[in-house]
Amino acid sequence: MGPLIPQGVIDPGWSYVIAMLIGIGFGFILESSGFSSSRKIIGLFYGYDFTVLKVFFTATIVAMLGLLYFNYAGIIDLNMVYVPPTFVKSTLIGGVLMGFGFILGGYCPGTGMCAVGIGKIDAIVFVIGLYLGIFLFSEAFPLIEPLYMQDSLGGQKITEALGLSTGVFVLLFIAAAVIGFNIAAFVQKKVKKVEY
């Protein structure tokens, strides 16, 4: 049956409407997890709050298990799910830049929008900076393009790159999450509580 749009179950024209609905849901979850507080997000880097780690790890596991079991039940065809191409160099550079922005501003783009939604002034400044960045990037794109498009590896999957079976990888990933959550809880107990 799925994926719904490539299989023609849902007309591609609906994709923006669906994106809007998923976006509202995503924003709601971010806000109710407390992600519109930059201190909570930054807590991950200082070791006093690991909510970000837990929420994103859990989301990944839920999506991963769901997709694989749906594939097993024949509800979705995983081969038709789009895998974005891998660019090693531009991903590394972009990741470092994003990390700097994250630690300086206290938000990632999604959580920044969330915080704007509840009226945080720091987030409004952050989002203005974000759009400024988008504008600069777009203007400078002809200069950056050769680097941006360099060495496409195509749609790579981590299981294929490591030569592991999907099941084994998923199990290891979940085990890593469970161990990671416990370590996080341990660290959080040790680190001085921060009021925010």
Added chain:
Amino acid sequence: MKNIRNWILGALALLLGLGLVFIKQKDNSRKQSPEFMLLEMNDPSRLISTDKMAEKIISKDPILLLIDVRPEAEYNKFTIPGAVNIPLEKLLSEEAAEHLGSKEMEKVFFSNDDIYSTQAWMLARRNNYENVYVMKGGLNEWVETILQPAEPSPTASSEEFELYNLRKATSLYFIGGSEALSPEAFQEIKPPVGAKKKIDVQPKPQIQKKDEEEGC
């Protein structure tokens, strides 16, 4: 309490992950790759000659499934006895999947010529249906070779005469009725001197089938 809940959820996730190690990930895609299709297209083994087809029908081959891919109106006018009608545009419908999905059946597509039947064959192969074939030349060749075989010229080789005799005998099976009883049908065709005559015209199937399959 919250701690217990976390442990239960963690254990559940681990259990589901463990399940994935043991279940085999299925490939739900039923489509074949373009490379595979290219190889398949160049393989002539999909083609079945009309003579072979006639032989299979007369011997009541139990695994044979003839599929007429022409529109329903044409199917109603004339078709090969025993054929089912799946018009090309309905080939991927669910009813058609019942016919095409049976692996052990030998599914032979035919249309007026090769074109639509080959398209049907391509669609079926691309969707990974096995054991599908195309009747070479379609109904046009069926009429030319089986229903109304042309008499070879007197200078033709003995093989051609043998083939003609065989086809004439086959046509009796399919045409039956008045055509079969006409003296012309029983007339023995004399091959040129020196030619071997191996195959006798056997009127047996005609008698067997006469009351069932009258006229065409």
